[in-house]
Amino acid sequence: MSSPNSVTVQILDKEYSIICPPEERSNLVGAARYLDGKMREIRSSGKVIGADRIAVMAALNITHELLHRQETPDAPPVITSREQVRELLERVDQALSDDVGSKID
Template identity: 40%
Template sequence: MKGAAPINIRILDKEYVVSCSTEEHEDLIASARILDERMRHARDVAKIYGAERIAVMSALNIVHEFLQALRAQENKSASTTQSITRVIERIDSALGENQPFPIESEKSSDP
C-alpha cells in the first residue's frame, strides 16, 4: 500500500486501528461512520443482540442496498442504451440511409 498510514476508527464503542493509504482516509472514516450507525440501529432499534450478530445483520443490509443500487444503475444504463439506439435508428430513417455514418479514420483510408 503506497503511502499507507494507520488510522483510528470507532465502531459500536470499540476502537480499531486500520492501515490504509492517505488518499483513502476520508472514505474509510465515512465507511466506519455508516457502519457504526447501522450497527447501532441494529442493536438499539431492531433489538439484535451480540456483536457478531449485529455485524452480520448490518453487513447483509448494507450489501443488499448496494446490490439494489447496482441493479438500478444497470437498468438505467440499459435503458439509456436502448434510447440512444432508437434515436440513432430514427436519425438513420430520417436521412434515408441504411449505412452507418463513416468514421473519420474510414474516410481517410480512401485515396
C-alpha cells in the same frame, strides 16, 4: 502504537486501528461512520443481541443496499468497485481478529 498510515475509527463503541493509504483515509472514516450507524440502528431495535450478530446483520443490510442500487441504474453509486468493498472487508476482518487475539492474551 500507531503508524503514519494508521487510522483509528470507532465502531459500536470500540476503537479499531487500521492501516490505510493516506488517499483512502476519508473513504475509510466515512465507511466506518456508515457501518457504525447501521450497527447502532440494529442494536437499538433490540431484536439482535451480540456484536458479532449485529455486524453480520449490518453487513447483510449494506450488501442489500449495494445490490439494490446496482439494479437501479439511475441511482447514484455507493461504492465504485467490488475491489474497494473487498479491501474494506479484509481490513475489518483483520481488525476484528486482532481484537479477539488481544482478549485471549
